[in-house]
Amino acid sequence: MDQGTKCQEPNKDEEFIRHLSCDKAKEGCQAFSRKHWRNGIALGAMIILIVVIGLATALGVTGSEPCSVVTYASCPNGWIGYLGICYYFSEDEADWLSSLRNCSSLGASLSTIETHWEMDFLLRYKGPIYHWIGLRKDQGKPWEWTDGRVFNNTLFDIIEGGYCAYLNDVAVMSSWCKTKKNWICSKPDANVQERKQVEKRDVKQGCVKDGFK
Numbered sequence: 001m002d003q004g005t006k007c008q009e010p011n012k013d014e015e016f017i018r019h020l021s022c023d024k025a026k027e028g029c030q031a032f033s034r035k036h037w038r039n040g041i042a043l044g045a046m047i048i049l050i051v052v053i054g055l056a057t058a059l060g061v062t063g064s065e066p067c068s069v070v071t072y073a074s075c076p077n078g079w080i081g082y083l084g085i086c087y088y089f090s091e092d093e094a095d096w097l098s099s100l101r102n103c104s105s106l107g108a109s110l111s112t113i114e115t116h117w118e119m120d121f122l123l124r125y126k127g128p129i130y131h132w133i134g135l136r137k138d139q140g141k142p143w144e145w146t147d148g149r150v151f152n153n154t155l156f157d158i159i160e161g162g163y164c165a166y167l168n169d170v171a172v173m174s175s176w177c178k179t180k181k182n183w184i185c186s187k188p189d190a191n192v193q194e195r196k197q198v199e200k201r202d203v204k205q206g207c208v209k210d211g212f213k
Contacts, residue, residue, distance in 0.1 A: 110186075
């Protein structure tokens with residue numbers, strides 16, 4: 001071997017530095033991998049949670065009826081609506097019992113009067129013509145509505161003259177049931193009844209709609 005040529009031994013310090021740098025790089029790569037692995041698990045768990053909540057919500061919706069909107073509709077032709085009740089004012093005359101049957105054939109009954117507002121409305125709308133209402137009594141017994149409820153005489157007085165009640169142009173009178181007069185039928189507005197049922201159902205389901213107050 002040429003004595004002018006010297007074998008250069010590797011610098012141990014440089015080799016150590018390279019080895020240390022490589023170890024640090026490996027540690028950095030491992031730390032980076034662990035960090036992203038944890039982030040991946042967290043993201044996956046969040047996605048699973050969202051999917052589970054979405055499925056639960058979907059099942060809850062399909063398991064019950066959705067909120068519904070029911071609007072008011074007019075009463076049948078020839079009827080007048082007031083406070084959720086449809087009224088029919090006859091143009092013909094009949095005795096009290098025939099009037100009751102005529103109303104029944106229309107899916108209604110001779111009109112009852114529950115409030116002062118209804119009384120004012122009926123007196124105003126019917127005009128001067130006398131009309132039978134659904135109030136009568138038997139001898140020695142109290143006045144009753146056609147549905148069997150005893151008349152609450154604090155609402156209005158009945159000027160007695162017979163066993164069947166009618167409206168004249170200012171008050172409630174009574175006459176013999178065989179006399180002939182016009183009559184007033186009444187029945188609940190079917191759409192109002194449906195609206196109440198829908199509201200009741202939607203309250204149970206937690207539904208809230210602007211139109212329902």
